[in-house]
Amino acid sequence: MYTQEEAKQLRKQFWILFGKRCKLVPELQDGNKKWVLYDTKITGLDLKFEVDRQSAKVIIEVNHRNEKKRLEIFEKLQKYKPILENGFEDGLEWDFLYVRESGEEVCRVFVEQKGFDIHRQNQWPDIYNFLIDNMLWLESNFMDIRDVLKEEL
Template identity: 80%
Template sequence: MYTQEEAKQLRKDFWILFGKRCKIVPELQEKGKKWMLYDTKITGLDLKFEVDRRAARVMIELNHRNEGKRLDLFEKLQSYKAILEDGFEDGLIWDFLFVRETGKEVCRIYVEQEGFDIHRQKQWPDIYNFFIENMLRLETNFLDIRDILKEQL
């Protein structure tokens, strides 16, 4: 078991190594930057990585403060479900009400791999591969609809 400080350092090391791993991904080198993440050009819509003690996730998170706008954007994304899920063998998980640890309500559209544990450093290469493969796909699919979404908002 890790102390709180050790767990914090472990998470920091995980993300530092992930950044180094991303530097050698050819698709990312071509883009000139790593990931879109918060630079989606749509207010309240972010792409995110998440890993904890039981799973890893790659997601679109809708976190607009205004619940109505957040849910409206979720519905608009649902109308493009086929495009967003292209290449995801089992589709994506669509969660219109996810409550973060902070109590904030958000919507999430994500792919998840259970069985990963950030505390198991031997799993880190597999987690990194899961992140890279799925975020490249999710970003590509999102970019196919981004301009249409911007026009509708």
């Protein structure tokens, strides 16, 4: 078991090594290409990685402060569900009411791999592969609809 400080350092090391691993991804080696993440060009919509003691997730998160706007964005995403789920054998999880640890309500569309534990360093290569492979798909699918989505919102 790790102390709180040790767990914090472990998480920091995980993400540092993840950044180094991403530099080896051919799709990310073209110039200064980086993950879209918070630069979606749509207010209140982000792409995210999340890893904890139970699983790893690659997420589209709708976190607009205005609930009506948040649900509107989520409904628009649902309209493009076939495009967003392209390449995901089992589809994506759609959660219109996810409550973060902070109590903030958001909407999420995600793919999850259970059984991963960030504290198990021997799992890190598999976690990195899961995160990279799935974010490449999710980001590509999102970019296919981003401009249309922006116009509709």
